[in-house]
Each structure stands twice: as C-alpha cells, then as structure tokens.
Amino acid sequence: MSSRVDSSESSYIRAVNQALDDALGADSRVVIYGEDVAIPNGPFGATKGLHDKYGDRVFDTPISESAMIGAALGAAMGGLRPIVEIMYADFLMVAMDQIVNQIANTRYVSEGRLGAPLVIRTQQGSTPGSCAQHSQSLEAMFAHVPGLQIAVPATPQDAYGILRDAASSDDPVMVFESRRLYPTKGAVATGSGLGRVGQADVVRSGTDVTIVTWGTVRAWAEEAADHVSESGISCEVLDLRWISPWDRDAVVESVSKTGHLLVAHEAGRVGGFGAEILSSVVEELGPGLKGARRIGSDPVPMPSSPILSAAVLPSVDRLVAGIHSLLKENVA
Amino acid sequence: MTAPPSLEDLYLRMLQIRLIEEELLRAVQDGRVTGSTHLCIGQEAIPVGTCAALGPNDPVVATYRGHGWALSRGVPAEELLAEVFGRDSDLNGGRAGSAYLSGPQYGFYGENSIVGAGVPIALGLAMACNRLGGNRIPVVSIGDGAMNQGNVHESLNMASVLNIPLIVVVENNGYVEMTPSATLTAVPAAARAAAYSIIAMEVDGNDPLAVAATVSDAREAALQKSAPVLVEAHTRRLGGHYSGDAQQYRPAGELEGWRATDPLTLARSQLTSEAAARCEQQAEGAVSAALALAEGMPTPNVEEVMTHVFSG
Incomplete structure (x- = not known):
C-alpha cells in the first residue's frame, strides 16, 4: 500500500495511469480489462506499462462491450x-x-x-473532427438511474483521486474522463483518493454569481469568471466532480449567498443534469433564487466539422453572455 | 462428480419443484401472488440433474424461469415461496419477486428477467472463480430463445478466447416465449457453439440421470481444458410462457402429446410403486410445511424501502 504523497506536475492521462497502477498495487482483487488495454498499452495510454508490471491482471478483450460490462458485474x-x-x-x-x-x-x-464493486472508466466529449458517435457527453443518462455513482473529473488531481476512490468503493462507479483534457497538466498528489465520493470542489469564491460545472467546462468557467471580473462581477465556481451523488449542500449554500445560478456542462442542455440542479435549487431556495441559466450543447447530434461543432458546444463566450444576461434580467 | 445420484432422490427433488410450481399457479389464479410467474413445469429434470452434478460451491445463474434452479441449488422452499408472495423473505425481502430472486448464501446468484443477460454475468463469475481458485465452475441456464441475443454470443466468444471454464446450459423447451423455436432460430444451440470452438453436448432434458451424467462430463471437460462447455438439453414446456398465458398458439393436442414425455411420469415409471409413494408423501409434506412457513412470514417493512441502493 502506497502512502507516498508526490505533488509533481502530471498530465491528466498520466494521472489516470498512476491511479490504475496504484489501485492494482493496493488491492490484489483489482483486475483491469478492455479493448487494447494490455499488450497495446491502451488506445490513449491510460494502461501503459500495467500489463508488463501486473501480468494477466491486465488483459485484452474482444470488442464486446455488453459481455465486458456484464462480466464485470459477475466478477x-x-x-x-x-x-x-x-x-x-x-x-x-x-x-x-x-x-x-x-x-x-x-x-x-x-x-x-450481492454487490457490484466495479469501475467503468471511459472518456467522452467532442474534439475537433470527431464524429457524432465519438463526441457525446452522456453522464446525465446514467445519473437518472438509482444505484450508479457518476464522476466527471476535470483536473489531473481529480482524475487520480476520483479513480482511487472509485476503485475502493463497494458500489459501482462510472468515471467519465475527458479526451480533450488528457494532455492538460497540473499538480498531482498521489497515494490516496480524495476521500469523499460526491464532494464538490470550490474552484474560486465569489459573491455575485454561482457557476456550477464539471468536466471540460470547468476551465472555460474559470476563464469566463476572469473575463467578467473585469466588469466587476464576482463569480463563485463550483466543480461538482460527481453528479451522482452530487453536492447539493455546497450548491445551495453558494447560491444562497450569490442569488444567481449558472449551470454549465458540455453535455446536451435538454434533459441535461443542469436541469436537475436548477430544479433542486428552485425547490430549496424559492424566491431566494433571483435568476438561473443553463448552458449545454445545443439539441443536435454533434457535427464533425470543427466550425459546426464549435457553433453548438458551450464556450467561454457563451458563459460570459450567460452571466451578463443573468444579472441584467435581475436588474430589470 | 461424486457418486451418481439415485433416481429416487432425483424424482423427489423434481416432484417438490412440480408441487411448488403448481401451488404458485393456483396462487396467481386466486390472487395470493400478484404479478405473473414463469413456471418450469415439464423442465424440472434439467436443474435437478445439473445441480446433482455440481461441486458444492459452484455458482448458479438462471433466468426468470428459475424457481427450479434456485431450489435445486439449495434455496429453502419456504424462502422462495415467501419471496414470490412478496413477503420479507431471507432471500431479497420481497424486492425481487418471482422473476429476479437470488440467494448467494446458497450459491444461487440470481434469476434474470432480461433474456440472455445471465451469460455475461456468469462469465464474470467464472473469471473470478478461475482467478480465485477453489475448484468452482459457474453454471448459467438460458432458454433456446436467448441464443438469439447478442450478449450471449459476445460472452461465448469471450469465454472461448480467454479460456474461461464455464457451463452454459441451454434449455430448449420448444417455444421462444409464445412462438415455436424452430421458426425463429436458424441453427440450434449446440451447432452454434462450434462457431466459437466451444465443446457442445446434447442431452435428453427430460431424463435427470442423463442430465447429471452429461453435466458431470461437461464440468470435467471445462476444468481439464480450461474452457467453456455448452450443454443443450431438449425438453418440453408443459405450460404457458407465463402464468396467465392462455396458450392459444399451441396446436390442438400438442400438450397432451408432450405429457407422454413428462420427466416426472418417465422417472416414476422406473421406480417401484413403494419408492414413488415414499417420494410423493415426502414431497407433499415438505411443500405444505414450506407453504405454511412462507405464509407466516411478515410483510416487508415499508420504512426500509430506500435502503441498500448503496452500501453503508
């Protein structure tokens, strides 16, 4: 069992690789399998070197997602x-x-x-040129189902810590990583998980608007917050990290203070998890909520051409516009 | 396999299942059971014969037509009945009902109400048994209709290429729900196993001794070759797809003809009348005692309805 804490700079994908390595090292019951994860070292490198190090505890499977995931339950x-x-x-x-x-x-x-202590790791989202069948952000679909825990890590540190927490959970966890974020870098302390499933990260404190986000949009939310700060608007940014369970208390506490809520995610706006958050805050705060907005991808299949996909995805500009409209409406 | 089972013992086990299924059919009809049940009347020789050939810790996975499998693996009759009655059984506390009950404490890893879905789960159990040792081989039962589900074929191929010991028992009962099997299946199960380099065996599924012998061979082959084995057991469903099925799709006289090969009738004809009477007395006593116990179990506590979504 590793207890070292190493805060060196790491890419997101390298943090995933380290978390898998440490999970295998910490618990002999852990096995890792999937398509091209063993001998080919993983299509994105998440499992690089693990088959060499752990032998048949890391193995390749046919392209048979139903059998792979059903077998995970049986295993x-x-x-x-x-x-x-x-x-x-x-x-x-x-x-x-x-x-x-x-x-x-x-x-x-x-x-x-019976229980299902298993982890389904995947990656999602749009990158320039990827087709509609390799671009979707699908976490909300699973948050609708009782019994699943859903994480969407946005930083190398969270990619590491959430995966360690997932691997030691006694219940199923789906971790939606981001292909877009795989090369991004940040400090990563290794050795253990974050310790609490479902806990949001208060990325920055503010007083005027609460931005609730996760995954790829976290970085855009920070940029948007920087941008509107030049107009004197102070944003509090919460990265939920988990949408099931989600940190309702942290969101309600923040919106109680700011009165304004912007929920922003890459996944589709219609029927998105942002709607659930917004509804919950309305129920909780009633007239204490002065205004709210949702930002997510527009309701079309994701087009491939970068010009087209950029037109329907959330962006820093859309977030900035959303913040301004939220405050203007309230003034009027 | 240890000593081969005696026909008298197998007849007793089959008869207990038959009496329980007949009681449940009456219970659906008179309202003691709400919802539908999928009974295994006519197919009892397959779970009884199979489980007689298993090791003590071999896990069993079944389908919604799984009462016979649960009972054969060792689930107490009163617990099964209570679960079907929606009572607070020691199986699933009324959460599972007739079609999705499990009892892992007895080695019964569950029925499944999605056709074919037990096969990938059994594959995973087999991966765990293979890795953790203990000389355990899972058995999964599916119907012939499940042979047309994609995940079954994904799992057969995966078990084959990963060299996972697993026994897949295909109960070919003549009907895919309400449609004759032959009209919906291009190639029978045993022949399709060959496409995955899987050893296939066929057996008369109405003969419990033959089933036990075949499954015993299958188990030995799976262990020795570290590979999956498929056993296609030919049988006849002597009732509806579900308890409310009027079976208007059956040709006139079919059911009467099929009753000639009822596994209970066949087994009984090979026993002395004393032995048969002994079994009948014992089975009737055991089932009525189980029924009384089940009907005396409490209803589930509504205040606990939100528990066990997650651990802790």
Whole structure:
C-alpha cells in the first residue's frame, strides 16, 4: 500500500495511469480489462506499462462491450474488483442493459446480499473532427438511474483521486474522463483518493454569481469568471466532480449567498443534469433564487466539422453572455 | 462428480419443484401472488440433474424461469415461496419477486428477467472463480430463445478466447416465449457453439440421470481444458410462457402429446410403486410445511424501502 504523497506536475492521462497502477498495487482483487488495454498499452495510454508490471491482471478483450460490462458485474459478485475501460462513452450505449438493468439493480434487489464493486472508466466529449458517435457527453443518462455513482473529473488531481476512490468503493462507479483534457497538466498528489465520493470542489469564491460545472467546462468557467471580473462581477465556481451523488449542500449554500445560478456542462442542455440542479435549487431556495441559466450543447447530434461543432458546444463566450444576461434580467 | 445420484432422490427433488410450481399457479389464479410467474413445469429434470452434478460451491445463474434452479441449488422452499408472495423473505425481502430472486448464501446468484443477460454475468463469475481458485465452475441456464441475443454470443466468444471454464446450459423447451423455436432460430444451440470452438453436448432434458451424467462430463471437460462447455438439453414446456398465458398458439393436442414425455411420469415409471409413494408423501409434506412457513412470514417493512441502493 502506497502512502507516498508526490505533488509533481502530471498530465491528466498520466494521472489516470498512476491511479490504475496504484489501485492494482493496493488491492490484489483489482483486475483491469478492455479493448487494447494490455499488450497495446491502451488506445490513449491510460494502461501503459500495467500489463508488463501486473501480468494477466491486465488483459485484452474482444470488442464486446455488453459481455465486458456484464462480466464485470459477475466478477464483482465473485470477489474481484474489476476496472473496465470503455474506449468511448458512446460505446456504453451497446451495453445499456448490463449497466441499467443489471449493475444498478444488484445491491438493492438482493437486499444487500450481492454487490457490484466495479469501475467503468471511459472518456467522452467532442474534439475537433470527431464524429457524432465519438463526441457525446452522456453522464446525465446514467445519473437518472438509482444505484450508479457518476464522476466527471476535470483536473489531473481529480482524475487520480476520483479513480482511487472509485476503485475502493463497494458500489459501482462510472468515471467519465475527458479526451480533450488528457494532455492538460497540473499538480498531482498521489497515494490516496480524495476521500469523499460526491464532494464538490470550490474552484474560486465569489459573491455575485454561482457557476456550477464539471468536466471540460470547468476551465472555460474559470476563464469566463476572469473575463467578467473585469466588469466587476464576482463569480463563485463550483466543480461538482460527481453528479451522482452530487453536492447539493455546497450548491445551495453558494447560491444562497450569490442569488444567481449558472449551470454549465458540455453535455446536451435538454434533459441535461443542469436541469436537475436548477430544479433542486428552485425547490430549496424559492424566491431566494433571483435568476438561473443553463448552458449545454445545443439539441443536435454533434457535427464533425470543427466550425459546426464549435457553433453548438458551450464556450467561454457563451458563459460570459450567460452571466451578463443573468444579472441584467435581475436588474430589470 | 461424486457418486451418481439415485433416481429416487432425483424424482423427489423434481416432484417438490412440480408441487411448488403448481401451488404458485393456483396462487396467481386466486390472487395470493400478484404479478405473473414463469413456471418450469415439464423442465424440472434439467436443474435437478445439473445441480446433482455440481461441486458444492459452484455458482448458479438462471433466468426468470428459475424457481427450479434456485431450489435445486439449495434455496429453502419456504424462502422462495415467501419471496414470490412478496413477503420479507431471507432471500431479497420481497424486492425481487418471482422473476429476479437470488440467494448467494446458497450459491444461487440470481434469476434474470432480461433474456440472455445471465451469460455475461456468469462469465464474470467464472473469471473470478478461475482467478480465485477453489475448484468452482459457474453454471448459467438460458432458454433456446436467448441464443438469439447478442450478449450471449459476445460472452461465448469471450469465454472461448480467454479460456474461461464455464457451463452454459441451454434449455430448449420448444417455444421462444409464445412462438415455436424452430421458426425463429436458424441453427440450434449446440451447432452454434462450434462457431466459437466451444465443446457442445446434447442431452435428453427430460431424463435427470442423463442430465447429471452429461453435466458431470461437461464440468470435467471445462476444468481439464480450461474452457467453456455448452450443454443443450431438449425438453418440453408443459405450460404457458407465463402464468396467465392462455396458450392459444399451441396446436390442438400438442400438450397432451408432450405429457407422454413428462420427466416426472418417465422417472416414476422406473421406480417401484413403494419408492414413488415414499417420494410423493415426502414431497407433499415438505411443500405444505414450506407453504405454511412462507405464509407466516411478515410483510416487508415499508420504512426500509430506500435502503441498500448503496452500501453503508
């Protein structure tokens, strides 16, 4: 069991790799499998070197997402701690039965006599040129289902810590990493997880507007907050990190202070998880909420051409416009 | 496999399942059970024969037509009945019902109400058994209709290439829900196993001794070759797809003809009348005692309805 704390600079993907390495080292029940994860070292390098180091605890599977994820449930029932890599979140759609009908139900329906301690790691989102079947952000779809824990890490530190927490959880966790963020760098303390599933990160404190975000939009929210600060607007930025469970207390506390809520995510706005957050805050604060906005991708399949995808994705400009309109409406 | 089971013992086990299924059919009809049930009347020889050939800790995964499998693996009849009655059983406290119950404490890893979905789960159990040792091989039962589900084929291929010992029992009962199997399946299960380099065996699924012998061979082959084995057991469903099924799709006289090969009738004909009577007396006593116990179990506590979504 590693107890070292090393705050060196690391890329997001390297932090994922280190978390997997440390999870394998910490618990002999952990196995890792997926498409091209062992001998080819992983399509994005998340599993680089792990097959060499841990042998058949890291292995390649056929392109059979349904069997892979269903087998993870059986393996977890049987005493292993599987971590399955699904290459693109879009590919989860071919294994929906195993996630929604099987994994999510296991503990509840068995009255706790069975459990599903497993991790499904995937990456998602749009990058320039990627097609509609390799671009979606699908976390909200799974947050609708009781029994699943859903994380969307945005920084190298969170990518490491959340994955360690996921690997040691007694319940299923889906971790939606970001291909766009894989090369980004930051300080990473290793050795243990963040310690609390579902805890938001207060990225910055502010007084006028609460921006609730996660995943790729975190960095854009910070840029937007910098931008509007030049107009004297003070934003509080919360990165939820987990949308199931989500840090309702932190959001309500922040909006109680600022009175204004902007929820921004890359996933589609319509039926997005932002709507759930906004509804919860309305229920909680009533007239204490002076204004709210949602920003997410427009309701079209994600086009491939970068000019077209940029037109429908959230952006720093859209966030800035959203903040201004939120405050103007309130003044009027 | 240890000593081969005796036909008398297998007849007793089959009869207990039959009596429980018949009681549940009456219970659906008179309102003691709400919702539908999927009974295994006519197919009892397959779970009984299979489980007689298993090791003590071999996990079993079944389908919604799984009462016979649960009972054969060791789930107490009163617990199963209570679960189907929606009572606070020691299985799942009324959360699972007839079609999705489990009892891992007995080695029964669950029915499944999604056709074919037990196969990938059993593959994972097999991966765990293979890695953690203990001479355990999971058995998963599916119907012939499940052979047309994608995840079954994904799992058969994956078990084959990863060299995972696993026994897949395909209960070919003549019907895919309400449509004759032959009209919906291009190639039978045993022949399709060959496409994945999987050892296939076929057996008369109405003969519990033959089932036990075949599954015993399958288990040995799976262990020795570190590979999956598929057993196609031919049987006849002597009832509806579900308890409310009027079976108007059956040709006239079919059911009467099929009853000639009812596994209970066949087994009984090979026993002395004393032995048969002994079994009948014992089974009737055991089932009525289980029924009384089940009906005396409390209803679930509504205040606990939100528990166990997650651990802790």
